[in-house]
Amino acid sequence: MKRYPVPLVPGPTTVPEAVLDAGRYDFGSGDIEAEFFYQYARVAEKLRSIIRTRHPIAVMSGEAMVVLWGALKSTLSPGDRVLSVATGVFGYGIAEMARTLTSEVKVVGFEYDEAADAEKVAAAIEAFRPKMVTMVHVETPSGVVNPVAAVGEAVRAFGVPLFYVDAVAGAGGAELATDDWGIDLCLLGSQKCFSAPPGLGMVAVSERAWAQIDRTGYQGYDALAPFRQALDRRWFPYTPAWHAIAGLEAACDRILSLGLDSVIRTHAEVAAHTRRRLGEMGLSLFPRRAADSAPTVTAVRVPERMSWADLDRRLRAEGVVMGGSIGPLAGKVFRIGHMGAQAHVATVDAGLDALAKIIA
Secondary structure, three states: OOOOOEEOOOOOOOOOHHHHHHOOOOOOOOOOOHHHHHHHHHHHHHHHHHHOOOOOEEEEEOOOHHHHHHHHHHHOOOOOEEEEEEOOHHHHHHHHHHHHOOOEEEEEEOOOOOOOOHHHHHHHHHHHOOOEEEEEOEEOOOOEEOOHHHHHHHHHHOOOOEEEEEOOOOOOOOOOOOOOOOOOEEEEEOOOOOOOOOOEEEEEEOHHHHHHHHHHOOOOOOOOHHHOOHHHHOOOOOOOOHHHHHHHHHHHHHHHHHOHHHHHHHHHHHHHHHHHHHHHOOOOEOOOOHHHEOOOEEEEEOOOOOOHHHHHHHHHHOOEEOEOOOHHHOOOEEEEEOOHHHOOHHHHHHHHHHHHHHHO
8 A cells, every 4th residue: 555645534544653563563362471461451541541531441353333333232222212413424323323223213413514512412312311322522524523521411411321422533632531521431443543553442331331231231242241351350252452452552652641631732733723724725614613623633625626536636646645525425525634643733734735736
């Protein structure tokens, strides 16, 4: 695969050499090496610091979808009521996932270019009385950040048993307070702001979520139940991806060594810089309100006088790779991923300089 000097994709993000080096084990298995268990425990503790939680964390082998599916299967039974807050591809997608599990799903839907309205969500919770509320922290296809904290308040106020949040594209780059926001299943992936290779899904599980997992009794590759005591028993349900977990530890160390607050502030500053320059070029952001734009990715409307395919081709000729979008936004929106190791003004400026040259 060709390597581009200026990577600005919205994930998987560029992986620093230190992270790649940490994962270059040439022997060993978590099944037999004691060091693996110590490392797994360290990684879980570092993840807890980054997403601000005291809850146990399961680190599972598989792209982030492994935990998005696993958390639903492990806690839902046929007929359970699920209220899905949807503002984009992934929010609506999670609703469909719950439907395949024969849950009774109600969608509180919003346009792709707007964030959720917490008051409307609260009214829907009061009327529907769900067992679970699901939502997405950052919708990468549309560049929107949602008010998870405000929805979490409504979840608690109406006594909803479970709050499920896809934080894959926000954790480690945007403000996220798992416990303070009342999140019971906080779902993460290794390939976005952590800037580690794809291949790991992580989930912080509250005590009430564990209790529901026990009641549901789901068994399968993506089941969460075996991870509750896997570390204490030193027995995982399948061979752990030691190499990937070693890389994830290095990725966590990068964030923590810089300081979590500093990293979050840097993402916000780089995002603001990106949007200021785009405005100077006369380009339009996709979210209808600037305040709804995510600090980790900027979604931009494709200029009317060219196609995304042409813009993408010309950017790549300049050594820059940005991202198109998916679903209903395919061909209409492109995305600049300033997250993780890509959250640098110099990197963004190199990409935006090329963009300005192309659209001039």
